Amino acid sequence: MSERVKVTIDGISVEVEQGTTILNAARLIGGEIVPPAMCYYSKLEGSGGKCRTCLVKVSKGSEKDPRPMPKLVASCRTTVMEGMEVQNITSPEVKEARKGVVELLLINHPLDCPVCDQAGECHLQDLSYEHGSAATRYEFDRRSFERRDIGDKIQLHMTRCILCYRCVYVADQITDRREHGVLGRGDAAEISTYIEKAIENDFSGNVIDVCPVGALTDRTFRFKNRVWFTKPVDAHCNCDKCSGKVTLWYKGEDVIRVTARKDEYGEVESFICNDCRFEKKKTSDWVIEGPRKISKHSVISANHYEQLAPPPVIRKNPALKEANKEQFERVIRY
C-alpha cells in the first residue's frame, strides 16, 4: 500500500502515501494552509475528530468521483484520495465554520490567560487570536469546577478543559492501567480520575504535554514564570524508562520546567517519564544539546532578540543597514 496519491490543498499540490489524512498532507506542505487541530495528536491512536476546528471543504472528492463532499469534513480523520481537491483558508465557508467553532469553544472557557501557566503555548489562545471575535455573545454563567490535584505533580483545572480527550487517550495508550476518563455528558462532561484517585504511573505526566489548553498543568511549575520569559534548551539523559530526550526551560541558571520536545504543532517527539519531568531539575542531571528552535511565530520567541530579524524597513535601506550592522551579524550567527 505504498502507492502515492496526489492531493491539492488550497491550490498547492502534494504527493502523499495512501491512507494519509488531509491534515497530515497539509502539514507536509506546511505554512498557513495547515488546519488548526485542538484534539488530533498524531502519536495517539484514535484521537481527532472532536474539536471540529480542522474542518475543511472537499471541493473535489477524487479523480474517480469528482463530486464534492456534501458537508465540511474533519481533516484530521479524512484520508486523501487520488486527485482530491481541498479548500482550507481559501474557502469562506470553512473560515466561517471555524470561527463558529472557536466561538463555541470559548463560551465556556475562562479568559484567565493572565494567570494561566499555559499562556504562550496555548493552542486555544492562538486559535482565538486568529479566528475569534473580540467580544462574546454569550451572556450566561460559564461552566466552572473546583480545581483538583491529581497526585502531587499534576493539577486539573476542569474549567479550562475543552474536552479534546487527548489525556484520556494518553491514559489508555501510554500508561498501563487507565485511571482517567470522562464522566457525565454534554456540557456537564468532565475529565476525572477513578473516584478522585491520584494518577500513579510513570508516564502520567504526559497528560500535561498533550493538553492543548491549561486544564492539566505541572504543579512543580505552577505560577513560577511566564513561558516566554524562559529559555528552552534541548537536553538528554540516559533514562531506562524513556528516551530521555527533553526540553529544559531555564530561568537564569535554574531549570524551572522539563517537558518533552514539542514541534510546531505542539506534538511531542517522544513521551517522557515522570522522573525526567518532575525530579531532574538540575543542569548536572542533563547533557545539554543546545538551544531549542521555537517557531518564530510563537510568543515564546518574543523578546529573544537573537532570533528577531531586523524589520524590513532596515533591511532595504543601506544607511540603516550600516547603522545596525551588529544586529545583522547576530542574526547570521544563529
Added chain:
Amino acid sequence: MGRKLLLENINVPGINTFEVYRQHGGYRAVEKALKTMSTDDVVEEVKKSGLRGRGGAGFPTGMKWSFLAKPEGKPRYLVCNGDESEPGTFKDRFLMTHIPHLLIEGMIVSSYALGAKTSYIYVRGEMMPQIRILERAIAEAKNAGFLGKNILGSGYDLELYVQPGGGAYICGEETALIESLEGKRGNPRIKPPFPAISGLYNCPTVVNNVESIAAVVPIINDGADEYAKVGIGRSTGTKLISASGNLNKPGVYEIELGIPVEEFIYSDEYCGGIANGKRLKAVVAGGSSVPILPANLILKTATGESRLMSYESLAEGGFATGSMMGSGGFVAFDEDQCIVRNTWNFSRFYHHESCGQCSPCREGTGWMEKVLHRLEYGHGKMSDLDLLVDVAKKIEGNTICPLGDAAAWPVASAIRHFRDEFEWHVSHPAEAIERNYGLARYADPLPKAETVAAN
C-alpha cells in the same frame, strides 16, 4: 380502510405468545426464507421492495444490506436498534410490547440474509418491560426450534440477544449504539469507516430500526412486488406513525404511505381531528428532530398541492417550507400551545442528551437552551432570534453525528415559521407569561407563490 401489514393481527388476544402468533401465520417468513431462498435472494427481495429505513434517515434498507462487507473469517453482525428515545416517537415500543414475535421473526430472516450468526436487539434501558417481553419471546422461539443451532434443519445457526441500553438518546445513533454494545461510553464514532465495513468489534455490522426489521416479514411472506404496490412513488409499504399531542385519538397507527396529512389528522379512521374542537396550529411531523411546520404548510405544500404522508412529500420544499418523515413521531399542536415553550423544551432535551464529544454540539445546545429559556420567561431580546439562528447554523453540519443537526433544525425552523410569536414574547414579556400567542395567521391559506415572468 388502509392495508395493515405489521399490525394486522394486533387485536388478536394473546398475539404476544408464540402459539397464537404461529396460528396466525407467524414464522412463515422464516420457513420460506430458510427453506426456499438463498441469502442473496432475501437481500434482493428487500431491495426490490423499496423498503426505506424506518428509524429516521430513510435510507433504503436493501441497499444498506448490500453494502455489508463480507471478508473471510470475520463474523458479521446484525444489530436491531430499539433505543427509541426521540420525543414524540413510541412506535417501536408498541411493536415490541404487543407483537414481539414479529420482531424476532424479522431478526431471524434478516440475520439469515446477512449471514450473521449472532444478532443483538439493543433496547433502551428505560424499557425494562419490553426487554423482559423480548427475552421471553426469544425463549419461546428457541424452544420451538426457530433459534439456536440448525434452525428448521437448514444448517443455519443463530443466537439472538437482548441488550439493555443505559438510557441515553445518543445511543440510538448507530455508531454510538455499537460503542455502547461493546461496553464503552456511548460516543458516536467518526465515520468513515462505516459500520458496514467495521462496526461491532471491528466486524461488518448492519444496524436497523425495529420497524425496518419487522417490515421484512411481510416482504418475504407476500413478495417484494406485492409490498411495493402499497405506498406511493419511492415511499413504499406501510409506516407506523406515533400520533400524539392535541388529537382526539392519539396512538400508534399503521398507515399506507401516501395518504394526505389532512386525512390522517381529521379522518375518524386515524386521529379523528383536533381535541376539544380547537384548531390546528402546528405539526412536528417526524419526531422532535425534524423541522416544525405551521398548520398551513403541513396541510398544503408551498406550491398549493396537498401534502401527503410520504418521505418525498413531507420533505417537499426543502427546509424552507418542508419537513421530514423522520421516525414518524407525529405531534400536533392546537391553538393553545406555545411554540416558544415547545422549542425550549426540545432544546432542553438535546442539551441534556448531547454526548459532549464534539464542541459545536456540546457548547451550542446549552447556549440555545439558555437563550430559549430566557425568551420563554420574558427576559429575551430581539437580537436573540438572530443569535439563535446563527448558533443553529454553526452547529448544523459541523458535528460528528446527526444529533447536532437534530438540535439545530427544530430551533431554526421554529424561528423561520413562527418569528412573530417569538417577537411577541420579547415585546410583550408580561403578557407572554399569562397567555399564549394563539393561532394568529398560522392556519391561513398560503399566499399564492409569486411567479417570476421569464424574459
